[in-house]
Amino acid sequence: MSKTVEFYFDLGSPATYLAYTQLPKICERTGSQLTYIPILLGGVFKATGNASPATVPAKGRYMFQDLDRYARRYGVPLKFNPHFPINTLMLMRAVTGIQLRHPERFAAFIDCLFKALWVDGRSLDEPATVAAVLTENGFDPNEVLALTTDEQVKAALKDNTEKAVQRGVFGAPSMFIDNQLFFGQDRLDFVLEALS
Incomplete structure (x- = not known):
């Protein structure tokens, strides 16, 4: 019976970007399913009292050096976003709206946003930049903007975030396999082990 990886993610986390580049390969290799669960990392931090490692200057400097090491190991591009942290x-x-209303476009949607943030270093805090990125990738910015004000979409993201905290999530990326939590892109070897 194939296992499932529940991947709790927020686009604003560079560690989550790295996990996102590796998890599909891991799941393909092990015949496992990958389920994407969008959460609001700021909401998780608020609920758990956690904070970004970047709020501690020495830890933040180390974190980005370490993430760069992992990007080289994985063979994927990673650029420190000069606009970090991003309000996501x-x-x-x-992301939640596209997943709910246009699931067939979900992969392309998160691909273009992760790339804009962590490869191109674009400021996705700025509506004009977001609109440009969406247009460049074949999405209608007005349609996407409408999703962000949809009450069902807002409730779904809030619900995902609350349920994540109830399950023990305190940051991103967080992955569950059979209700076992794995936190951080540097724990993917344990994810692979649990799936094998």
Whole structure:
């Protein structure tokens, strides 16, 4: 019986970006399913009293050096976003909305946003930049914006975030296999082990 990885993610986390580049390969290799669950990392931090490692200057400097090491190991591009940290509320509502209303476009949607943030270093805090990125990738910015104000979409993101905290999530990326939590892109070897 194939296992499932429940991947709790927020676009604003560079560690989550790295996990996102590796999890599909891991799941393909092990014949496992990958389920994407968008959450609001700011909401998780608020509920758990956690904070970004970047709020501690020495830890933040180390974190980005370490993430760069992992990007080289994985053979994927990673650029420190000069606009970090990014307020992802609207982005994660958009992600949730696309997942709910246009699941066939979900992969392409998160691909273009992860790339804009962690490869191209674009400022997705700015509505004009978000609109440009969406247009460049074949999405209608007005349609996506409408999703971010949809009450069902807003409630779904809030619900995902609350349920994540109830399950023990305190940051991103967080992955569950059979109700066992694995936190951080540097724990993917344990994810692979649990799936094998």
